[in-house]
Amino acid sequence: MAEFETQYQQLSVYDDDDTGEETDNPAEDHLMIHVVPEGNKARWNHIENLDEFFTRVYQYHQRQGFMCMVLEDLLQLLQFVFVVVFSTFLIVCVKYDELFDNVYRNRSQHHKVTLDDTIKSHEECLESFTSTIIFCLIVATAFWLFRVLKVIYNIFLYFEIRSFYNTALKITATDLPNMTWHEVQTRILEVQKDQQMCIHKSDLTQLDIYHRILRFKNYTLAMVNKSVLPLKLNVPFVGEYVFLSTGLKYNIEFLLFWGPWSAFENKWHLKEEYKEKSLTKRKQLAETLSQRILWLGIANLALSPLIFLWQILYSFFRYAELVKRQPAFLGSRRWSNYGRQYLRHFNELDHEFNARLNRGYKAADMYLSIFTSPLLAIIAKNVAFFAGSVLAVLVVLTVIDEDVLNVEHVLTIMTIAGVIVTSCKVFIPDEHTVYCPEVLMRNVLAQIHYMPDHWCGNAHTSKVRGEFSLLFQFKAIYLVEELLSPLITPLILIFKFRGKAGDFVEFFHNFTVDVVGVGDVCSFAQMDIRKHGNPQWTEEQESQASQKEQGEDGKIEMSLMHFHLTNPEWKPPENCSMFLNNVKDHIQRDVVAMSSMQQDLMGGPFQSMIPSGATGVGLGYASLVSSITGQSAMLSPSVNMSAPFASGVTPKMRGAVSQSEGPLAGSGGGLGTSFHSPSSSMTGPPTLQPLSQPHSLIHPPSSLLQPTSTSQRHYDEGQIELMSTDMSFSALYMHDLRTRRARGYYENLDDIRARSLWQRHDTPQATPSSGGTTPMPNIEERPLEEDSGTKEEDSNLI
Template sequence: FFSHRQFIFVVAFTTFLISCVDYDILFANKALNHSQHPSEPIKVTLPDAFLPPNVCSARIQANSFLICILVIAGVFWIHRLVKFIYNICCYWEIHSFYINALKIPMSTLPYYTWQEVQARIVQIQKEHQICIHKKELTELDIYHRILRFKNYMVAMVNKSLLPIRFRLPLLGDTVFYTRGLKYNFELIFFWGPGSLFENEWSLKAEYKRAGNRLELAEKLSTRILWIGIANFLLCPLILIWQILYAFFSYTEILKREPGSLGARCWSLYGRCYLRHFNELDHELHSRLSKGYKPASKYMNCFISPLLTIVAKNVAFFAGSILAVLIALTIYDEDVLAVEHVLTTVTLLGVGITVCRSFIPDQHLVFCPEQLLRVILAHIHYMPDHWQGNAHRYETRDEFAQLFQYKAVFILEELLSPIITPLILIICLRPKSLDIVDFFRNFTVEVVGVGDTCSFAQMDVRQHGHPAWMSAGKTEASIYQQAEDGKTELSLMHFAITNPKWQPPRESTAFIGFLKERVHRDSSVALAQQAVLPENALFSSIQSLQSESE
């Protein structure tokens, strides 16, 4: 609801700024015409710069480009309104389900845990058979229904199927994954016209057969091409919207907290790369939030001494000038009336704050290896070559792809309307056959759930990796293996967060083996009064267990 009001405000306010403001009066380039007391100095007020309604309306009508933009914005707003009404209807059904079926009133819902809600759903299925295709629902069935498409996206990122990693001249290895690009991927694969799924739970029958894979790949390639062309045509409008929305959203924050753009956040790619199979949004958010502070400390370890010296000197010179201007203002406030003084004071304040972000804490201790182990305990995934190399800039640059500057995030979103069509047409189209094969080979039909990604079954026998203690327990080929221990860690995460879930026999044996090894290693370390083992699996499992307690 509020996003619709924001959209109307941005469009209306931008139109007002373009057509209804006399900037010559606002900037004092033109004198006001007052019939009374013409010889007296006149103080310009803000309403004096506003044009009369008839003049404003005439200027809007004379601007054909602006009218075209307003018409397109109106059509887009109507589309969003229809979608909003549809979502309200869906939310009302959920509201009724919680009240009538689960017997959870809305007043107490915020105080229920997800495990309590899930337990009620499982119990209701046993009593009232809300899913007619099977007698009982398991916790995994519920997760599959909620995360069907997200599990596919996690799997495609894990198998490096999506074109989001690039090697560019001067920049080297780069990741580009924005909300606009993600939206287009989901539009192509899951819910757009001509997508691979015929509804929310079933892959189209032709994509399950290998006989016409080349024809389907050509069809998908053509569809990607047309969507890429549509992105090109809409690029100017989307770019204008991105710029306006970013300006209205971040200008006030930048004025109030100039160093906020120097803060970091988990990138969209990082959230997808670090996400377990069958991990809900609030579970992922909780896990990454716990790793935020150590991740920030780790990135702050890599401060250039030369950059620190430059920042200290620039801050000194800017601070000296700012101190003089503030002193003059205190002595006589008319100093602020001098042209550009207020602007100079603001820019100097922003510059000093930015410089301070490059000056490290004098009490900071450089211990990247320990910090990286603490980070690993929360994010659970780390390339093998990071171990022992936490102090290197190469490791830092790779981690920065997961934990990027807020300013970089904003810049990527602004560039997204320009770059997204290129990625779709040049990079995604050649992968059409691989995408068709992926959905055919890694889609399984689950009774009562529908078609799901086979990786989300977390079957170590089908998708386990020998390097992650699945040796002798996996039949997966290199093509079938999930990378970076995704299957094993997802299985452990799901089993610990859902202790009542009964995994398959192979998974139960694997989980028991891991727990036994962890307990044995920790017992030996404690008996010898030694430090607990410092390996990825041990840290990850310990973190998972602490989260479930």
């Protein structure tokens, strides 16, 4: 037996279908027939459709496992049946005359209407069916049967993914709720080394997995970023408006990515005609695509009555009770579908993106809430007073005698009055609201990471407020868009998208690259700074992209930074590493200069004029060094870190996080800093703290302070979560750095000390022996020009 095992270990466990190589030893061939390879390895080797497989693995984790996924799919089938059956019952089987007591209203003898009186008999219901209702039921039944088959097919796939989790990843259903996606992804990378799920590469990277899961989403993000999709409309009396309903989004994906007319042969390979170099062939392809868009628009137009009816029924059953119970629901806000495309990073998974937007929700809501109309507020207060008075009287009368509810329309009046009172509260500002749009916009930017250039310093204007509301819309507007989508989507496809068919073809032709082991992906998703970097966001030598090729609004740079922080084990290419290192250098120089500025402030004659806690303004940038490079900021030896600080608070830090106890001590003598997250605190400035504690129980070991290679680092899940929040501070810093570049500030960042308001060479100090006094510094020139919007207090800004 031992001899047999030794012989078998010398053989290949599987044949490579791509190379077609065969063994020359007949004895080995004989052994290959009789020896069965390990089932686990044979099962997951050479998965044909890795895009679908990795997507299902991700969804399995996000949807909490097999039972939750199956139950959710089955209940959705049941929900569809309920909506169709209940709607049909209400249309054909209810005697509304008797329900509203119209039959007995004029009779002298009182008659109490019962439930049986209001429902038709079985024969009467069948007689009430019209040809239109029968046609709708046939279509609904066909659609439901199609979904049943799809659910059955998905259940088998769910079972396969459960087997992969249990056997390959060694993750049970009990362990799954307590594991993060980063842990699952790490195990997938280990399984690849052992079982070769992808045969084109021996080792997969985090970026490979993200590419496969987000292949089509990255294309959509790039097309929105480059304004290829015609989503902006000029609406009369409204102005510029962005329309991207769920129905239109579905049609775009069907047309471009996975439908029979899509640009892709399969989920990972673009059709060869889109790669043709011949301009004539691409024009022919654009004409063909334009005709297909026309037919798709006509199909949507033909189905619009049915879809519109379904939208009305579904929205009514889903939101009617919620609106009655919480009328303020319509006055609340949500991130719009367009906003979710504009604000998303390349290679950002759904759970990462949703968490980031959720962190920015309160600040965004506060920002838009400070813009109130005094005229509407006065009207709303009076309307609420009148409606509230009527409601109060009826409530008191009902408490005295409940028979008041039997009076005709009393309950209706009470309901309407309650809705009016609650709705008016939306237009009445909170009496404790503080008008600080620039501070709030700064806190919003810390989480959403993107904003147009002209928003900077103009957050107090109605123009910026209107543009931001397109990203963060009322839920009432969202519901109206969804209801009208069946009617508007066909028109947009026919009259807007047809004319952009050539742009779609050119975009796929120009911005598709073939990645080994991944397939065709959007070149923007590669986050190649040299090819797609924006010169306004990078150094001159880093980007060679033309205006047509460069990403807008820092999309490439922000996406690279975000992916680097959420996947710290990933080793970026050389040009990406150059960009990250340059950002690190800028941070280190700013930390040194601002720390020296702080020392000058503390030692100068105006120390008594500095408010408590303000000495560390701007010094939070030092924390970015640890979050970007894994190293603590090395301040200049001239900085006296042992001096007392105004706050006197015990340091709480790891990188830019302020809520974790215990600083990180490094063997290299590095210094850590901390400041409060802009999303968690709006009341105090960031403050530099001395490193005093020798050890941290939660934060990474001191090896992270050393310039070790990325592959040698190990990060636990707590560190990964904290590093992802560091992106808030990185985004703010990168926006500030971009603004300084645009204005010509800091041609040499070492000049920051020379431009400082409080410099020692401008403030001659008297020696103790001379007994003289310290003269006032020269304060005529200011280091930075101010925007119109920065007249607010900047102590809350980073």
